[in-house]
Amino acid sequence: MPTDHSYPPLPEPLVVGVYDNHTHLDPPPPSTGSGNEVGEGPEREQLDYLEQLDRASSVGVRGVVQVGGDVESSIWSAEQAAREPRMLAAVAIHPNEAPRLDAAGELDDALAVIAELATRPRVRAVGETGLDLFRTGEDGRAAQLRSFEAHIEIAKENGLALQIHDRDAHDVVIETLLRVGAPERTVFHCYSGDGAMARICADNGWYMSFAGTVTFKNAENLRDALEVAPRRLLLVETDAPYLTPTPLRGRPNAPYLLPYTLRFMAAHLGTDVSMLAAQITSNTELVYGTWDSEPVTAE
Numbered sequence: 480m481p482t483d484h485s486y487p488p489l490p491e492p493l494v495v496g497v498y499d500n501h502t503h504l505d506p507p508p509p510s511t512g513s514g515n516e517v518g519e520g521p522e523r524e525q526l527d528y529l530e531q532l533d534r535a536s537s538v539g540v541r542g543v544v545q546v547g548g549d550v551e552s553s554i555w556s557a558e559q560a561a562r563e564p565r566m567l568a569a570v571a572i573h574p575n576e577a578p579r580l581d582a583a584g585e586l587d588d589a590l591a592v593i594a595e596l597a598t599r600p601r602v603r604a605v606g607e608t609g610l611d612l613f614r615t616g617e618d619g620r621a622a623q624l625r626s627f628e629a630h631i632e633i634a635k636e637n638g639l640a641l642q643i644h645d646r647d648a649h650d651v652v653i654e655t656l657l658r659v660g661a662p663e664r665t666v667f668h669c670y671s672g673d674g675a676m677a678r679i680c681a682d683n684g685w686y687m688s689f690a691g692t693v694t695f696k697n698a699e700n701l702r703d704a705l706e707v708a709p710r711r712l713l714l715v716e717t718d719a720p721y722l723t724p725t726p727l728r729g730r731p732n733a734p735y736l737l738p739y740t741l742r743f744m745a746a747h748l749g750t751d752v753s754m755l756a757a758q759i760t761s762n763t764e765l766v767y768g769t770w771d772s773e774p775v776t777a778e
């Protein structure tokens with residue numbers, strides 16, 4: 480059977496709404512084969528971000544944190560969030576971008592742009608930043624670490640949440656946070672650790688944001704972590720267009736598919752979906768503030 484690359488149908492709406500605290504709705508750059516995966520996949524259907532937000536609203540996904548990964552997408556995120564009530568922004572240079580920029584002598588200028596964007600209204604997080612030892616080897620590690628530490632500083636200076644990308648780098652990420660001091664609200668985006676690491680996060684008050692990966696068949700470690708994580712530290716995300724939850728793997732992901740992951744988590748925890756949604760919504764607003772608390776600037 481050929482792979483279906485079309486967007487899946489809308490799920491049944493949630494009774495109690497939630498927020499997708501990590502997604503990428505920015506238009507993909509023209510295909511350059513850069514480290515930024517957005518737009519990957521030949522026949523991938525594209526939906527405008529407003530259509531995405533409308534679909535999300537219609538199933539109880541009340542808003543999103545739109546996440547940048549380079550200068551361009553971070554500017555886009557900050558600008559759209561300033562006028563779209565259903566969107567807050569996170570800004571950063573992705574750990575896979577940092578070594579390339581550093582080699583070109585452009586990392587400091589890029590970090591200066593992120594520092595400026597972090598002062599804008601409705602930019603409520605710095606991310607995604609962190610370490611990726613899966614896609615970047617030893618050679619890029621120093622640049623990643625320097626970039627990560629600079630992002631932690633920007634988050635602390637502006638009182639913003641930190642969204643961490645941690646791929647195959649649990650120990651170094653934790654060691655760095657403890658060494659330089661983590662921001663007050665620190666989120667492991669697309670949490671990828673096991674139950675033992677969830678205990679470390681819990682001890683430090685770090686949030687664990689679960690993505691569609693928790694539904695994957697071989698992800699026992701994530702389900703262990705979900706059981707260990709205190710409910711007050713749980714968040715949920717799509718990381719769209721990646722990481723589409725089971726049973727829709729292979730098709731594009733979108734914020735309106737968040738209910739699949741939320742329902743899976745509730746079933747696994749043996750709790751009511753609406754109770755879990757209410758808890759996660761309250762957690763999300765503690766981390767990022769509310770979506771509609773500031774005036775939306777007219778254009």
Ligand SMILES: [Zn+2]
Pocket residue numbers: 501502503546607718
């Ligand atoms: Zn992401």
